Amino acid sequence: MTSGAPRSLATHWMTTVLDELPSALMMVNAAGDLLHMNQKAYALLGTEAMQPFERLEAFPPYLQPLATLIATTQETIARSQIELLLPPSPVEMSLVENPSSEPSVVELASPRPVTFGFSLTIRHLPEMGQVKFFIFSDITQVLLDRQQAERIKDELFQSKKLAAMGAMITGVAHELNNPVIGISMSVELAKMKLAKTHKHIAEQIGLDDPFCRNLEEMFSVIGQEMNRATDATRRATVLVRDLMDYAKPARMTLEPVDWGEFLQKFVADIAQQPVFANAQFSWLPLECPLLVKVDRVRMEQVFYNLFKNATEASEGQPHIEIGFQLSGPVADKRTKEPVYFVHCLVRDEGQGMPPDVLEQIFEPFFTTKGRGGVGLGLSISYKTMEMHGGALSVESQPGQGTTFTVTLPLASDSVPRRIG
Numbered sequence: 070m071t072s073g074a075p076r077s078l079a080t081h082w083m084t085t086v087l088d089e090l091p092s093a094l095m096m097v098n099a100a101g102d103l104l105h106m107n108q109k110a111y112a113l114l115g116t117e118a119m120q121p122f123e124r125l126e127a128f129p130p131y132l133q134p135l136a137t138l139i140a141t142t143q144e145t146i147a148r149s150q151i152e153l154l155l156p157p158s159p160v161e162m163s164l165v166e167n168p169s170s171e172p173s174v175v176e177l178a179s180p181r182p183v184t185f186g187f188s189l190t191i192r193h194l195p196e197m198g199q200v201k202f203f204i205f206s207d208i209t210q211v212l213l214d215r216q217q218a219e220r221i222k223d224e225l226f227q228s229k230k231l232a233a234m235g236a237m238i239t240g241v242a243h244e245l246n247n248p249v250i251g252i253s254m255s256v257e258l259a260k261m262k263l264a265k266t267h268k269h270i271a272e273q274i275g276l277d278d279p280f281c282r283n284l285e286e287m288f289s290v291i292g293q294e295m296n297r298a299t300d301a302t303r304r305a306t307v308l309v310r311d312l313m314d315y316a317k318p319a320r321m322t323l324e325p326v327d328w329g330e331f332l333q334k335f336v337a338d339i340a341q342q343p344v345f346a347n348a349q350f351s352w353l354p355l356e357c358p359l360l361v362k363v364d365r366v367r368m369e370q371v372f373y374n375l376f377k378n379a380t381e382a383s384e385g386q387p388h389i390e391i392g393f394q395l396s397g398p399v400a401d402k403r404t405k406e407p408v409y410f411v412h413c414l415v416r417d418e419g420q421g422m423p424p425d426v427l428e429q430i431f432e433p434f435f436t437t438k439g440r441g442g443v444g445l446g447l448s449i450s451y452k453t454m455e456m457h458g459g460a461l462s463v464e465s466q467p468g469q470g471t472t473f474t475v476t477l478p479l480a481s482d483s484v485p486r487r488i489g
Contacts, residue, residue, distance in 0.1 A: 087105060087107045088108045088109075090107060090109065091109070092109065092204050092205065093107065093109040093110035093112075093113045093114075093204065093205050093206060094106070094107045094109070094110055094202065094203070094204050095110055095139070095201075095202075095203040095205075096200055096202055096203075097125060097139055097140075097201045097203065098197065098198060098199060098200055098201075099198055099199040101124050101125045101126060101140055102123065102124055103121075103122050103123055103124055103125060104197070106121065106122065110205070113183075113185070113205070113206070113207050114135075114153075114155065115155045115156055116129070116132075125139060125140055131153060131154055131155060131156065131180075134151065134153060135151060135153060135185075138151060138189075139189065139201060139203050142189055142191075142201070143191070144191070145188075145189060145190050145191055146187070146189040147188055148186065148187075148188055149186075149187060149188075149189075150184055150185060150187065150208065151184070151185050151187065152182060152183070152184045153183055153185065154180040154181070154182055154183075155180065155181055155182075155183050156180060156181075157180070157181065182209070183207060183209050184207070184208055184209045184212055185205045185206065185207060185208065186205065186206055186208040186211075187203060187204060187205035187206075188203075188204050188205075189201060189202070189203050189204075190202045190204075249305045249306055249309060250306075252298070252302050253299070253302040253303075256295055256298045256299050256302065257299070259295060260292065260295050260299075263288060263291060263292060263295070266288075267284075267285065267288045270284060271285075321364035321367060321456060321457075322364050322365075323362040323363060323364055323457075324362065324363070324364075325360045325361070325362050325480055326361060326362075326363055326365070327358050327359070327360060328355070328358075328359045328360070328361045328393075328411060328413070328477070329354060329355040329393070330358070331363070331365075331368075332391065332413065333352070335369055335372060336350050336376075336391070339373065339376065344377060344380060345376065345377075345380060347386050347387065348376070348379075348380050348386070348387040348388075348389055349386060349387065349388045349389070350389050350390075350391065351389070351391070352390075352391050353390070353391070353392035353393065354393075355393050355411075359411050359479055360479065360480040361411065361477045361478070361479060361480060362457075362480055363477070364453075364457070367453045367456075368453070368457075370449070370450070370453070371450040371453050371454065371461070371475065372415070372475070374446040374447060374449075374450050375415045375450070375473050375475075376415070377446075378417075378446070378447070378471075378473075379415060379416075379417035379419065379471070380417075381438070382417055382419030382420060382471060383417055383418055383419040384419070384420075387417065387418075387419075388417070388418050389415065389416070389417055390415075390416040390417075391413065391414070391415055392413075392414045392416070393411060393412065393413055393414070394411070394412040394414065395409065395410070395411055395412070396409070396410045396412065397409035397410050397479075406481075408478050408479070409478070409479045410459075410476055410477065410478055410479065411477055411479055412474050412475070412476050413474070413475040413476075413477075414472055414473070414474050415472065415473045415474075415475070416470060416471070416472045417470050417471055417472075418470045419470055419471060420467065420468065421465045421466050421467045421468050421469050421470055421471055422437075422463075422465040422466075422467065422471060423467050427463060427465060430447055430463055431447050431448055431451040431461070431463075432444075432448065433445060433448040434448075435448075447461075454475065454476070454477075457477060458477075459475065459476045459477040459478060460474075460475075460476040461473065461474070461475055461476070462474045462476070
């Protein structure tokens, strides 16, 4: 009894010390028996210390990757990491079992990915044989903070680069604008002068005179070239405008609009334009009015770009389908209030896009139209949606058409009664 008491006391003392360690610890022998697992380890793995495990194989399914790692490792690992999908924490589970009126609370009950940093040391101890010491800690937040720091660093670098590019673009656009306007005015004046000269010669000589017919053919060729010059200056004017919009977008004026009504009116207006003369629009209407806050002019430009791309991507008579979906709630990062979203889907039946094009589709100056495109329309549209607190995304496969999705947060007083 006297020899057993000190051993029992020493064991109790060692257990107390191990439980007070700031790191989680597991001790496992060669047979897979769990010799000790301290309180910190139970807490990090989301298990109950009141129901201790005796063997690695007794671990629940979500901990089996960890059990396999410990059981199969035969050499010391100084430092590494493993990611596990753990069940919701007890607090989250209690919220799910007694849900409040906040719908987003239910989302807390999903499995949570956790990354553990660990070291595994193998020792041969007297009377115990081979023992594996697995020491670990939760480094999920550390990794997230590191990723966020890297992201902020990248965003800062990109913002500086874009600011420099924006200043350059603004300067170039300004320098281009005046000459383009001058050329455009000169061409228009030359066309007027040419028409007046043609009329005067016809009155003086007569249209049947051979010289007048030859002159009329020459005037026709000159007129065609002048029309090409006019088209070129118009394209240059659009390019200058897009460059200035991309480099330094004007402030937005947001106002609440009925989303479905806004788009229906816009489609009715542009349907009269020559570029959409053959396009057929079809609707999957919203079940109820939904309010969003938008800058009308900028949002019209977004959909003009999407509809124009859909028309140009289609052969024959373009068919453009417009549909809507609702989603949410998602907790606002700043206010923590639930936010609902409306997604407007613009589908075409065109040739679709391969993956390498999809990766670059929103990049500035990227275009698949050759000399016929500038490559700023979708880039500006993407930027516009970010400024609205929304998003612009795309899905496409070669030969299966393309779907652009315009996502906007609903106004706080326009929450739908049901989602789906």
